[in-house]
Amino acid sequence: MVSHTKLKALYLCFNEKFGNHITVSGIKRILTQHGFGKGNLKVSSLKQALDALNLEANAAIDYEAFCQIFAKEDLTFYEKLCKGALVVPRFKVFTQDIEAIYHQLKTVTKGAVASYIPELKHVEKDAFSISVCTVDGQSFQIGDNKRFCMQSMIKPVLYALALEEKGLKHVHKHVGREPSGHGFNELTLNAEGLPHNPMINAGAIMSCSMIQAKKTPAARFKCIVDALERLSASDKITFNNAVYNSEKDTADRNYALGYFMREHQAFPKGTDLQRTLNLYFQACSIELNVEILANIAASFAGGGRNPITNTQVFLPETVKNCLSLMYSCGMYDYSGEWAFSIGLPAKSGVSGGIYIVIPGVLGMAIYSPRLDKLGNSYRGIEVCKALVEAYSVHNFDSILRCAGKLDLSV
Numbered sequence: 432m433v434s435h436t437k438l439k440a441l442y443l444c445f446n447e448k449f450g451n452h453i454t455v456s457g458i459k460r461i462l463t464q465h466g467f468g469k470g471n472l473k474v475s476s477l478k479q480a481l482d483a484l485n486l487e488a489n490a491a492i493d494y495e496a497f498c499q500i501f502a503k504e505d506l507t508f509y510e511k512l513c514k515g516a517l518v519v520p521r522f523k524v525f526t527q528d529i530e531a532i533y534h535q536l537k538t539v540t541k542g543a544v545a546s547y548i549p550e551l552k553h554v555e556k557d558a559f560s561i562s563v564c565t566v567d568g569q570s571f572q573i574g575d576n577k578r579f580c581m582q583s584m585i586k587p588v589l590y591a592l593a594l595e596e597k598g599l600k601h602v603h604k605h606v607g608r609e610p611s612g613h614g615f616n617e618l619t620l621n622a623e624g625l626p627h628n629p630m631i632n633a634g635a636i637m638s639c640s641m642i643q644a645k646k647t648p649a650a651r652f653k654c655i656v657d658a659l660e661r662l663s664a665s666d667k668i669t670f671n672n673a674v675y676n677s678e679k680d681t682a683d684r685n686y687a688l689g690y691f692m693r694e695h696q697a698f699p700k701g702t703d704l705q706r707t708l709n710l711y712f713q714a715c716s717i718e719l720n721v722e723i724l725a726n727i728a729a730s731f732a733g734g735g736r737n738p739i740t741n742t743q744v745f746l747p748e749t750v751k752n753c754l755s756l757m758y759s760c761g762m763y764d765y766s767g768e769w770a771f772s773i774g775l776p777a778k779s780g781v782s783g784g785i786y787i788v789i790p791g792v793l794g795m796a797i798y799s800p801r802l803d804k805l806g807n808s809y810r811g812i813e814v815c816k817a818l819v820e821a822y823s824v825h826n827f828d829s830i831l832r833c834a835g836k837l838d839l840s841v
């Protein structure tokens with residue numbers, strides 16, 4: 432049901448903004464300024480409606496045409512846009528800062544690509560891209576936007592799916608929530624004989640055991656891809672079969688972890704270990720790019736609501752639990768230092784991707800496959816350090832307001 436009062440108010444707002452001369456080019460300009468440029472799906476229906484008017488770019492849009500364009504749109508969102516009240520109001524300035532960080536780091540070639548999964552070493556070593564998506568759907572992307580496998584970056588999603596299906600109590604009968612203090616694939620369990628947390632290999636294998644356990648392997652894999660599609664509003668999520676086979680053929684450690692957990696009766700009753708491991712390997716071989724990953728991170732930032740489609744993909748409670756563990760355990764053996772100095776929930780993967788979540792504000796994804804000694808993307812970490820140095824986004828920065836850092840919300 433269209434609210435004419437709201438439409439009228441929006442028309443007045445745009446009129447004021449454009450000095451009583453609303454035009455197609457004017458509307459497109461403010462869309463671009465605020466992060467709704469080419470390819471941004473959030474505003475695609477509005478852009479189509481604008482083009483369908485067949486007006487000269489600078490011809491005035493009257494009230495009737497205005498209603499035609501906006502009638503089916505989310506008026507509250509466009510009112511925020513018009514008033515400059517989106518979550519990152521000075522989006523252009525922010526993305527210029529990200530662009531500067533990108534250029535500063537572009538020539539850095541420190542670190543080495545992962546090779547313990549043989550296929551991973553065939554990537555383009557110096558690929559580099561960054562993408563941002565806010566909880567209002569404002570987006571930005573720089574770099575080559577190469578595709579890469581999710582690897583460990585899928586772990587928060589596996590945990591979220593297990594939580595949604597089985598509930599917190601059941602899930603944590605099978606996996607702990609403490610940092611392990613050991614490597615991500617260390618052959619170790621906690622004092623209860625369970626994996627330490629869902630962000631390390633053993634814990635993610637455990638999450639897989641709880642995802643649609645009674646369904647076929649195809650249905651279980653589809654359930655993971657569906658979740659990613661709903662979190663990202665993308666239909667461009669693919670699967671790298673070469674990486675999958677390469678990992679499966681060399682996965683002695685993950686097999687060992689699986690058997691070790693089975694020996695300790697850590698799995699839910701009836702778990703098919705081989706199928707569970709296959710599902711884990713498949714999930715790690717799902718491929719995307721930073722643009723898609725930033726959208727996923729933005730859905731986490733929005734408490735499980737996709738900023739583009741407005742659909743609630745995961746419960747806020749699920750996301751809160753997920754973010755808590757990403758905060759304490761998401762960055763391998765750098766997690767403590769990360770929580771201390773960056774202060775944001777994040778997850779990285781050996782393929783060289785990292786995504787970070789600024790709750791209530793935005794998600795950011797970085798891809799640069801050269802890894803540091805702890806297995807995190809070298810340039811990825813540097814991007815985050817630069818971000819936190821410039822902007823007051825560390826979880827506890829709020830207690831030192833006005834300490835010379837920029838504020839994303841003004």
Ligand code: GLU
Nearest residue numbers: 582583615632715780781
């Ligand atoms: N599939 C990888 C493994 O299990 C994930 C490693 C990672 O990204 O941390 O070894």
